[in-house]
Amino acid sequence: MMALRNWARAVWMGLKTTWIGLTITVPYIFRRPYTLQYPEEIPEIPPTERGLHVFEIDKCIACDQCAKICPVDCITIEAEGKGKTARIRTFEIDYSKCLFCALCCEPCPTECIHMGPHFDLVGYTRDEVIIDYADRENPRVFSGEEKIPYEIVSFSRK
Amino acid sequence: MTVIQGVKLDESERAAPALPRDILTEELVFNMGPQHPSTHGVLRVVLRTDGEVVHDCHPLVGNLHRCCEKILENLTYVQGLPYVDRMDYLGALNMEMGLVLSVEKAAAVEVPKRAQYLRVIMCEINRVISHLFAAGQFGLDMGAFTPFLYMFREREEALLLLNQVTGGRLLYHYIRYGGVTRDVTDDWLKRCLAWCDRVAAHMDEYNNLLTYNHIFLNRTCGVAIIDKSTALRYAATGPILRAAGVARDLRKDIPYSSYEDFDFKVPVGPHDKGVVGDSWNRHRQRLLEIEESLKIIRQAVAKLPSGDVSNPKISRGWKAPEGEAYVASEAPRGEISCYFVSDGGKAPYRARMRGPSFQNISLLGETSRGLLIGDLIALMGSIDITLGECDR
Amino acid sequence: MKPAEALSAAMPDAVEEAVEEGTHPFVRVKAERIVEAARVLREKCGAAMLHQVSGVDRPPDRMEVVYHFTRIAPDPAFLCLKVSVPRSDPVVPSLANEWASANWAERETWDLMGIRFAGHPHHYRILLPEDWEGHPLRKDYQYPVEYHGVDCVE
């Protein structure tokens, strides 16, 4: 008799649990979806986002501090001269290596390198994800007059 | 020594008597992983089975090995921190805590109270993220896809919360020696509390849909029991040990980072269903821990003291003085610890990280004997491993 | 009971050094007596888990193995044992037969540090492939130039 009771209970529980499950999932059909339609709707990117760098080329004095602190050596700087008169020939960041740790922004004496809001960088080869920030055609490179369209990430400077 | 598919297998793990078999059949050798959906990464498990019954099981790790410890020795103190994040990519802040706490203890660095509280808030949010992921992943392993996505919804909001403060979604690089990188705003604290309420409100949904589902209960209750003595022998920590009935939580036992200021319970198995230490209890343990974490977050936000968030003495080129320390802290998957040795140089002399998953996986061999393949999945899912932190 | 007291009471001839102050109290015992010392810790000091096994390279001539045990209750704490072995022939008796957690931890120490554990039931590399040369965490480790056709150096 006990076995029969357990059996009946198991059958009942199976039906009940199915019902409870359906009462949770089925109402979601009529609710607004949570997901965003990515390329059209951009998710909320906070001003603190550590995305691809934003570089102010006119401020850079080629002091090599950012390249030195980089844990993965992904920054390559070539310049003529040093200090205020330096002419940056290449300022390459290899994003196949970059950790996005933002350590490079901290030692910069002129605050010319920042972490920006951009996060989408794709390429078919590894060379395509090496960005030369000395190339003024690059939309993420800013000269002194332009305004940077995003809040600059300033980590605590120690 | 047995060699199966070019892998030397551990004899001691096979010492237990063979299972009774009524029909003499040939054994199958399965290669589960490294590309199997339920090994949660690149774990490779070699199984010997009799049909569906697992005779023995050999986890083979190391596919994601990067020698984190060597990297830490080669970089300066400040440079090394972003690497520790990458150990357990689902609980990155807790990994940072692991290294930072022992370095701070060895070098006697003072951490401002506000920074300690911020660390607590962030680590607990990270723990909730990780536990939501683990519980959802476990449901996924059991064939329930929907609760996984429901949990991802709350997880997504938490990732945004952390992103607003740290700048990263998964790898935060937030905790530094002597403090944290950035202070929070009052607005953020409000959002954080609102998020806590949302998660708490959704807990019933998860429980009804997954935890107390009759099919789920039948699949996980009494299955793959890791009892107290096994867990202790294998030094399994975290939810596994607590679900096995040991009230061990470093946040309570050896408080760090001001955890003594907060009032929270340590949920200990057995919970209301199942046997102590079974798969269901481990799953339930995680959900209960989420609730406790939310409690801690609320208290920490309420009590958050004002002041500095970093120690001004720590500069970029900071070096720890000669010394050593061993500090463990409670990460989502177990106890992360670091045995830190400094010789006063610009890089750590030795930073031995303990990956909780590494020890947790090692009991797979003993516990899985005699399970069905479906139960083995339940065991692996409820142990909740992250290979990044296991292989380091 | 403190590990230093317990060990100097139970096996005074094996204790080489005992530090009780500072950030990291530890007891250094003779390498060949480590199994016995661990047993003392379990019986006298309530060590319930072997939390971690670490190897530390101390060139030019020594290597250390550091064991961290855990007491869960009462008075939760970490108890540390250290052994020191010559770098030329680093062999320590294995704890794997009594503490299952030592199994993988010692294998890892062998793999990355090159310290052998006598009596270990399964003394093979665990994280690195079986045909890897050298033990990376040694201070004089030479980075490989290539591994099976994969360039390791830029």
Added chain:
Amino acid sequence: MILAETPPFSSHIAGWLAGLVGMEPNWLFSAVGALVVAAVILLLVVTPVGLGGVYLERKLAGRMQNRRGPNRVGPYGLLQSLADGVKLLAKEDILQRGADSPLFRFAPYLVFMAAFAGFVVLPFAPGLVAADLDVGLFYFLALIALETVGIVMAGWSSNNKWSLLGAMREVAQVVSYELPLGLAAMCPALAVGSLSLVAITDYQAGPIWKWLLWRDIYWAIAMVPAFLLFYTAGLAAAKRAPFDLPEAESELTAGFHTEYSGMRFGMFFLPEYAMMLSLSAVTSVLFLGGYHDPIGLSAPGKLFDGVWWWGLLWFFLKTTFLFLTQIALRWTLPRIRIDQVMYLCYKVLLPIGMGSLLLTAALRLLG
């Protein structure tokens, strides 16, 4: 004999073809006629059924999980399944070393054939049935067994242990669930006294209380359990969650079709939906009155008696409802373990089936 009865459509076509050439209809024309019918079914039924089923499943799953589901290809993502089909066609067809080539290649066709052949006996509307077999129900249940053969073939010939395990699970599960499925199907058949699906449908002509599910109220005692039983066992026979063990992706990577790629995989993928739909259709025929509407307008002598589009509408509505519940169940419940699947079959469903059958027989005897 099943073959003695010529299907109505193909005989028409055979006659027409014979008239075209000016010969008496013989077996050759019958065969050509049957092929034409098959081609038409493939074009008109298989494509929309398979692709529509996939679309419905993905959309509904998306909404249940607080997502949107497919919404990029075509309006509301309606063309998504078509795009996927094209993608599958364009993919490389891999035959791995060690596979038993003929069996490996043949298996998907067998499964495909078995799943879609079930549509032949479905009475979509009054007069709209490809073949009104006397043993239609029996034929349908037999095809489920045929599908199993195809799946075992696929699992075995793949030379992959996960596939083998998936195939073994399939055998254990589907062969076992044939028993409760058959028992449950016997209840309406016994009540009607016929195995022909058309006869069973027409027996239920009239308003909603004429449906076999609750006909004359006290029949419900036998029929409601039989209905639930048929539905559950149908889920298991179609390998749908929570009984999707043969392809349990978290346990067996992909089960029996682990090694299949491209269109051969597609030929395992589409039949699943065909099977779901045909099972839903048979369930609606057996218990929910098939193409008869709930008000009784299609009863003999009423307004829509024998009107094919009215019948088709109701048939479609009932089938789709059952199909959607199958999808909702899949995205709600976790998977059952293999031993529990067996337990459920032999210790829960089978006794219920026997009880229902006994009760039906008793009720039939008592009138």
